[in-house]
Amino acid sequence: MKNRKVMFMSPLQVQTVEEEYVPGGLGDNEISVKLIYSLISPGTEQAMLAGTESWAQLPLCPGYASVSRVLEAGQGVKDFKPGDVVFHYGSHCEYQTVEVRDVVLKVPDGLNLKWVPFTRMATVAFTSLRVSNIELGDKVSVTGLGLVGNLAAQLARLQGATVIGVDLSKERLRTASQCGVNYTLEAGSGVKEKLMEITRGNGVSSHIEATGVPQVAVESLQYIGSEGEIILLGSPRGVFNTNVTDVLNYSHLANFGCITFKGAHEWRYPTEPDRFVKHSLVRNSLIVFDLMQRQQLQIEPLISHVIKPEQAADAYQGLRTDKDRYNGVLFDWSAEGEAR
Template sequence: MKNISILFTAADRIELDEVESDFLPLGEHEVLTRTRYSLVSAGTELACLSGVEDWFNFPATPGYTCVGEVVELGARVEGIVPGDMIYSWGGHRQYNVVDTAHTGRLCVKAPADMPLHLVPFTRMITVAMTALRISSIELGDYVGVVGLGLVGNFAAQLAGLQGGEVIGLDLSEKRVALAQDCGVHHAFAIDPATISEQVAEITAGQGLTTLIEATGNPRALPAALPLLGRYGEVILLGTPRGEFTSNLTDALSYVHLDGRGSQTFKGAHEWRYPVARDAFVKHSIQRNSEIVLDLMRAGKLQVSPLHTHTLPPTEAESAYRGLQQHKDDYIGVVFDWTAV
């Protein structure tokens, strides 16, 4: 079937084209959806566009979070009917197919009373939620989040919901202001000359209990380690990219030496949890997604301030150039497929 899709055809080349998708006939457990909205995951998609991700082979369609209307389903699909709105991990294309029997695929009904354009943000929130799931954050803990982009902002909000006293840190004044608008009251633009004093004042000299590194920039971590208190934990949420040469011994001393804190480092890649619910595992991405949708519906997570742009797929080039060149202005970029 013909399927209008955003394509990365080569490094730094973006096209919108009609491609042939081998979706039909559907398998007995498959669901065909017509996309309403899809969200750009800036960090991953810009890395794919630049050609640094080995798993992304040109030409290909980027994207992995969308909401769409069910238009057809296989004979053995249960609990879903045509017309239902489905949140899935489909790409930036007119039509997507979800195999509901595949334990590595996600297919969740969108709440009927929730604005559809906000549903794709669920994926970025569940990515951020991984940091909370593996952390030891308890009521009254001091939680620092370095990097207040989409994922970092959501991590800060979730840490607050978990009972943490959150301190958001970023180099960008605009992202700091945006975090404050989302309820992160202690948010600062990082000034190396004063940041230690600011954190010490808020934490009464104890330092952070948990440090969530959400930038993925390996240069950000070493400078942040002194902000962490004794026996604190470092959560590596952002995917590290790019080369960085440093003194690893100095970083490891924060882990090993009692005099430097005996810190614990933890990785927070979302794939450490199963996608589908599992009777033997408490957390899953499906369960996290359902919880996130409930939190969004209840107004406990601020999403609208982070939704900065809605563009038709015909303006994909403009969207990605904005994400590349105007990072402080292009935060949450949604493609609107309703007129396609």
């Protein structure tokens, strides 16, 4: 049996390879699965592909979010059986073994399988809401309307906020409007003035920074009103030289300042529900399933490409150089004519 997988061979070099797959013995808490769809995480995977992440040594098989069918279950596995369709944090590898103690969830009946991998992106976005003070009636801005930023904006709106999305890409702004984001502003000169007009001169009470670009985070401080907060959802990458005293003084003094900085990394919450901790990755993911089923969270507009893994090199090239057209890219691992 052939096992296809996407490999980052060296910086900016992507190959889809085939190797012989020989099923091995499963551990008590493991399942073997076959991918149906896997989703590229543009930010994390592009950083890995660039060779700039010390924790991701090339060559490697990347991956972030998957929906798969269970082939076999270990003796200690009680919640999954062969034939079940599951969401998991999988790699772009057609056949793989998954530890069920990680995030592995049975997919609800009737849920569009192309939407399922986006659960990971929405769960990442959820962290920005969990750490925030966003309440009904608040004004919230989001910089960066890629997958995570768009979903964070949608979730903030569901939490009762009026949401202002900011991005350089006209196509991402159009997609955000299609997903129900209240206002969309093209990044550049005049954004602050437009934002202040929307907020009647008060600024936003919460700002979610989803680009991961340090300069954007610093420049976003001017959008935030007194006693507001900036939430760092995108992992900061790259170099930006500035006078940190000016940043701190602005946060401390401007308009009586008191701007709070909050980190919103996905892993700040436990994986499994805990009686002493309200939020967890599993709980957030189950809520995302429910929001998708009730079509309160819009996923279809985020899907830009559904392609075969053999087209992986083109996909990563598009995500790097053609961000207007490439956004949500799914690998379809089905064989020709295979029913799902």
